[in-house]
Amino acid sequence: MTENIIVITGATSGIGRATAEQFASNGYTAVLNARTESDLKELRDDLPGETHRVVAGDIGDENTSKVIKTIVDDLGGVDILFNNAGYGEIQPVTEMSKDAFENQLNTNVTGVFLPTKHLLPVFREQDHGSIITTSSLAAKNSFANGSAYVASKKAVQGFMECVKQELRDTNVKCGTILPGSVDTAFFNDLPFGPTADRHLDAEDVAKTVWFVANQPASADLDEIVLRPAKRETKD
Numbered sequence: 001m002t003e004n005i006i007v008i009t010g011a012t013s014g015i016g017r018a019t020a021e022q023f024a025s026n027g028y029t030a031v032l033n034a035r036t037e038s039d040l041k042e043l044r045d046d047l048p049g050e051t052h053r054v055v056a057g058d059i060g061d062e063n064t065s066k067v068i069k070t071i072v073d074d075l076g077g078v079d080i081l082f083n084n085a086g087y088g089e090i091q092p093v094t095e096m097s098k099d100a101f102e103n104q105l106n107t108n109v110t111g112v113f114l115p116t117k118h119l120l121p122v123f124r125e126q127d128h129g130s131i132i133t134t135s136s137l138a139a140k141n142s143f144a145n146g147s148a149y150v151a152s153k154k155a156v157q158g159f160m161e162c163v164k165q166e167l168r169d170t171n172v173k174c175g176t177i178l179p180g181s182v183d184t185a186f187f188n189d190l191p192f193g194p195t196a197d198r199h200l201d202a203e204d205v206a207k208t209v210w211f212v213a214n215q216p217a218s219a220d221l222d223e224i225v226l227r228p229a230k231r232e233t234k235d
């Protein structure tokens, strides 16, 4: 079996990319997922280590998780599943199409359900490992025009709480991270973004994923709310 394996969805940018770098620099083999194959190959080649694998595909499409499972079987197991792929559909309810709403839930919620469903039998069989999911501070701080996004992030919290209950008879852990504003491409098409004096860097979240993955064997964190600290800004 390959030692120390992490599966990362939404791996090519922002939080996912920083997490891939954090774990690969510490000897992990990463199974990297996103939709854009060229970005995945570039990331794979940039990471330290020669054993990383890529799975190009929409995480809301069940076949993507089936391919991930095949690779995990080939590697001989998985230590961490980091459910991270997501985006923000920010629109007033009355202007949002049914497709836009459903697409948001498909990526942000079904895209957490599917890899979890397909890798759970492996985690159970090993009786070891962690499932870690990126929710958002938005799950606690609702805001106008955020209905689809906030609904998706509250949904994954509930999902993870239930998975944790399903795993109570095992040593498999489940944790959810709720970051505040992180300076990433997430905001590229949005009418607002992180402020200069208060935002997280993607590396802050990656280090938190590392912390959750390396918590004491006898501990099982439920959720971490990660708020940006005040930064000094130049006038």
Ligand SMILES: NC(=O)c1ccc[n+]([C@@H]2O[C@H](COP(=O)([O-])OP(=O)(O)OC[C@H]3O[C@@H](n4cnc5c(N)ncnc54)[C@H](OP(=O)(O)O)[C@@H]3O)[C@@H](O)[C@H]2O)c1
Binding pocket: 009, 010, 011, 012, 013, 014, 015, 016, 033, 034, 035, 036, 039, 057, 058, 059, 060, 084, 085, 086, 087, 088, 107, 111, 134, 135, 136, 137, 178, 179, 180, 181, 182, 183, 184, 185, 186, 187
């Ligand atoms: N940035 C923030 O302030 C913030 C705060 C709290 C929570 N979050 C959450 O953190 C997660 C990562 O966000 P980020 O800020 O790192 O955003 P980002 O820089 O835009 O990265 C998003 C990543 O997800 C991939 N992706 C998007 N849709 C996908 C899909 N359907 N299937 C597979 N991969 C997909 C993207 O690659 P492709 O486009 O090539 O697929 C990219 O690798 C998201 O779940 C987001 O909701 C972000």
